[in-house]
Amino acid sequence: xxxxxxxxxxxxxxxxxxxxxxxxxxEQALRAFRPIVYICSPFSGDVExxxxxxxxxxxxxxxxxxxxxxxxxxxxxxxNENIPAERQLGLFFGNAxxxxxxxxxxxxxxxxxxxxxxxxxxxxxxxxxxxxxENCEEV
Numbered sequence: 321x322x323x324x325x326x327x328x329x330x331x332x333x334x335x336x337x338x339x340x341x342x343x344x345x346x347e348q349a350l351r352a353f354r355p356i357v358y359i360c361s362p363f364s365g366d367v368e369x370x371x372x373x374x375x376x377x378x379x380x381x382x383x384x385x386x387x388x389x390x391x392x393x394x395x396x397x398x399x400n401e402n403i404p405a406e407r408q409l410g411l412f413f414g415n416a417x418x419x420x421x422x423x424x425x426x427x428x429x430x431x432x433x434x435x436x437x438x439x440x441x442x443x444x445x446x447x448x449x450x451x452x453x454e455n456c457e458e459v
Contacts, residue, residue: 357381358418358447359396360389360438361427364401373454377427380456389417392434423448427456 323340327333358378362370374390381388392413401408411434418424426435426444426449442449451459 328336354385354387355422356420357386357388358414358421358424358438358442359388359427360424360435360442361390361392362430362432363392363396363434373419373427377452377456378423380452381425389421391417411437414438418442418447419445421447423450428452428454 323337323344325332325337359374362376371393372397374393378388378390395410395413399409399410424447426439453459
């Protein structure tokens with residue numbers, strides 16, 4: 321612990337020590353817990369632009385104190401979107417990850433076919449859905 325039991329003049333100060341220790345423990349607990357959120361945003365179409373947007377949305381989640389899961393940033397690195405069986409496998413993997421998340425965050429004004437499937441599943445499983453525009457403002 322970084323709190324000293326003695327004050328700046330060298331005197332034992334248990335009241336200040338206990339108060340500051342409690343504050344420090346609370347801050348550590350807040351830093352330690354970060355809920356996981358599922359990032360739902362377009363991938364197909366303008367893939368390069370959509371990947372950059374998903375990265376920005378993921379950073380937004382981090383800055384808000386969450387752990388983002390964005391399957392469309394991970395799985396296309398080793399699964400081919402153009403092979404239907406691999407696309408389905410990626411969607412299946414995404415569903416498995418979604419089940420570990422506390423919320424599903426939907427970004428943008430365009431809902432792609434993949435996003436629509438994710439939103440439908442989230443509603444069916446009764447997951448909490450939150451909607452954001454392209455500027456990360458909740459709508």
